[in-house]
Amino acid sequence: MTDAPLDPHNAPFHDLIGLELIEWRDGFARVACATGPQHANRSGITHGGVMLSLIDQAAAYAGLWCSVPGNIRRAVTLDLDCRFTGQVAAGARLVAEGRVATRGRNIFFCRTEVFDAAGTLVAFGASTHRWRAGSEGVEGQPPGAG
Numbered sequence: 001m002t003d004a005p006l007d008p009h010n011a012p013f014h015d016l017i018g019l020e021l022i023e024w025r026d027g028f029a030r031v032a033c034a035t036g037p038q039h040a041n042r043s044g045i046t047h048g049g050v051m052l053s054l055i056d057q058a059a060a061y062a063g064l065w066c067s068v069p070g071n072i073r074r075a076v077t078l079d080l081d082c083r084f085t086g087q088v089a090a091g092a093r094l095v096a097e098g099r100v101a102t103r104g105r106n107i108f109f110c111r112t113e114v115f116d117a118a119g120t121l122v123a124f125g126a127s128t129h130r131w132r133a134g135s136e137g138v139e140g141q142p143p144g145a146g
Contacts, residue, residue, distance in 0.1 A: 017050060019057060026138065027100040029061030032093060040090035048123075051094065051114050052082050055125040058098030059110035063129055071140035074132040078107070086122040093117045106130055 011019075017039070023030040031054055033039075041047040056077055064073040088094060098112040107130050114123040134141045 013053075014057070017053060019054070021061065022095070024061055024065055026065045026067070027062055029058050029065070029098045030095060031058045031061065031098075032095045034093045035088065035090050037090055044090060046088040046090055046092065046094070048082070048084055051084065051088070051096075051123040052080070052125070054094060054096035054114050055082055055098070055112040055123065056080055056127065058096035059112045059125075059127045060098070060129060062098035062100050062110055062112075063103065063108040063131070064135070065138070066140035067138045068140055070142070072143055073135035073138075073140040075108075075129045075135060076132065077127060077129050079128040080125060081127070082123055082125040084123050086116070086120055088116050088122050094122070101126075106136060 018033050020032045022032050033050060033054060035046045035050060039046050039050045060075055064075055066073050094114055094116060096112055096114045098110050101109045101111050107128060110127050112125050113121055116122050134145060
């Protein structure tokens, strides 16, 4: 399980892979990554782990939107699957769009798609996330709480 992002401006892993939050609203998130040589696998194409990370993070953001400015929500990823439908050359920009498919009291389920710069679907996935205590409500919590 991995912690989902809590603040779009305080996520060291996002900085490491170059993830950028493009659009964020209740039930939807769009993230992007401009890949480079550091994202390539031994075959010289973008590593599948980069696309999997985009799926995980876009989905988590989709379920963690907060209606109160300055408050945050937290979650953990319980399950994540991915299907690769294409290869991406290192240096291409990837965009992932995550959508909450359904949500309960403590759990939310997402579907996410990853596209290359030409708009071609290169991966898709589904995931299950659990809100951490205090993050179940859309209003979230002040950063120091919980």
